[in-house]
Amino acid sequence: MKFLYNNTPIRLFLFLGVALAQVLTSCSSSTSDATTIAAGTWRAVLVTQGQQIPFLLEASEMEGKPVLYLINGEERILLDDIAQQGDSIRIGLHIFDADLIAKVEGDKMAGRLVKHDTPSYYGIPFTASRGQNYRFSENPAPATYNYAGKWEVTFADTTGKTTNAVGVFEQDQNSLTGTFLTETGDYRYLAGEVAGDKLALSAFDGNHVYLFTAVPADANSVKGEFFSGITGYRTWTATRNENAALTHADSLTFLKPGYDQLAFSFPNLEGKNVSLSDPKYKNKVVVVQLLGTWCPNCMDETQYLAPFHKENQKRGFEVIGLGFERSPEFEKAAARLLKMKERLNIGYELLVAGPADNKAAAEALPALNHVMSFPTTIIVDRKGKVRKIHTGFSGPGTGAYYEEWVTDFNNTIDKLLAEG
The missing domain is CATH 2.40.128.120 (Quinohemoprotein amine dehydrogenase alpha subunit, domain 2)
Known part of the structure; x- marks a missing residue:
């Protein structure tokens, strides 16, 4: 009995030590595996409305951390917000209030797309397989029709x-x-x-x-x-129809009779009210950009405006972004806009202007005949007069249409800056 009495605590201690080591090893492996996505191309498929909607992901590493790229044609969107969530991974979707949540098992992934800024639950199931770099068909039938x-x-x-x-x-x-x-x-x-x-x-x-x-x-x-x-x-x-065309984007939105200027005052991301009449914008050419963090076309326009602003600010050029967000709460709306500002390296003010609604935006800017699209881009000259309003945005995915917009925008800004 004395022998058992003296060694029981030792045996118990050793048993608990081994058990604890196994638990810690298990937890460590789970943490490591949960966020590990094997490098290479993944073919993903969202399933909704009885349809399979494919897209491609490319898994890689950046500074020792896993990253993914969303691939659509020539576009590659960096996804670097990847974290463990239980036995799954959560992949933050760039500036958008949405995630891919999936369980990864080797070369397979299964989960769902979840949007967080919708009034009711929004989830679409998806699966992904590594090593497949085709979008729709691995071996499609030869093309017999020309859609070019x-x-x-x-x-x-x-x-x-x-x-x-x-x-x-x-x-x-x-x-x-x-x-x-x-x-x-x-x-x-x-x-x-x-x-x-x-x-x-x-x-x-x-x-x-x-x-x-x-x-x-x-x-x-x-x-x-x-x-x-x-x-x-x-x-x-x-x-x-090689001559197919739309109504010119500069003619769709305009000032109501009796107006030649724009007036507003909205809080910036710190809660301080900002107005077009503030000293910072006096005698400047100012672009007022109506945008939303939920709007991919707004993302495209911002990716052009942000570096353009940085390069031309010393010439007397400014931008004010009016954010119309899906959350009516200032704190949530400001947080979404801050994420956009940081991710797209925006150096100009973003203001919380109201809810993501065309009618609400028009009420916030009563000088406009309406707001029919996000983004809407309003160009104001050094005297505070509205000189041009551009509805919508044709981004880089439109090729020649985007290049035409870039040329026209640069010429317009150069002309207004030269007016002194």
Whole structure:
């Protein structure tokens, strides 16, 4: 009994030590494995409305930490906010209030896309497989129809309401890229294929989930379907037309009669009110940018304006961003705008201007006839007079249309700065 009495504590201590070591080892392995995504290309598929909407991810490392890139055509969006969440990983989706939450097991991933800024739960299941670098089909049937060129497009919703657009596509055998331009902005980078005579294009930029399909109606016209997110659905028809065009973006929004200036006062991210009449903006050429962190077209415009502002500020150029956010609470809206400011290296003021709603934006800026799109870009001269209002934005995914906007914007700013 004396022998057992003397050694029982020792045995118990050794047993507990081994058990604790196993627990710690297990926890350590779980933490390491949960955020480990093997390097390489992953083919991901979102499943919604009975459709499979594919996109590509590229896994890599940056400064010893895992990162992913969302790939749509030529676009690569960096995702570097990756963290463990229970037995899964949470992948923050750039500036957007959304995450991919997934469990990774070797070369497979399964989970869901979750948006946090919607009034009700928004979740779309997805899976991903490593080592697959095709978007729709690994071996598509040879293309038998040419979708390349410019198309005059009409979208129709389930009520019959129509929207005009211009489609611009480039095709290399099975590979198809391009976008649709509308009067309120473009559908950004679309990528996909032509298999036989069937068109399939998709995009996932962290916020928008798009799938376009189509088949020929005849040699110069097509008909198709457009699926967006959980419930969005429209049909579309298109006719080849190299002269297809939309109403000019500088003519859609304008000042009401009796106005030649813009007046507002909204809090910045620190809660201090900022106005266009503040001394900082006196005798400056100022761009007033209506934007939202939920808006990919706004992201595109900001990625141009932020470095342009930095390069031209000493010439007397300024920008004020008016943020219209999905959260009505100042703290939450300011936090979203701050994330955008930090991620896109914005050096100009962002103000919390109101809710993400066209009508609310128009009420906040009563001098405007309406607000029909985010972004809307208002150019003010050194005397405080509004000289131009541009509705929507045609981003880099539109190719020549984007280059045309860049040239026009630079010429306009140079001219106004030269007026002294």
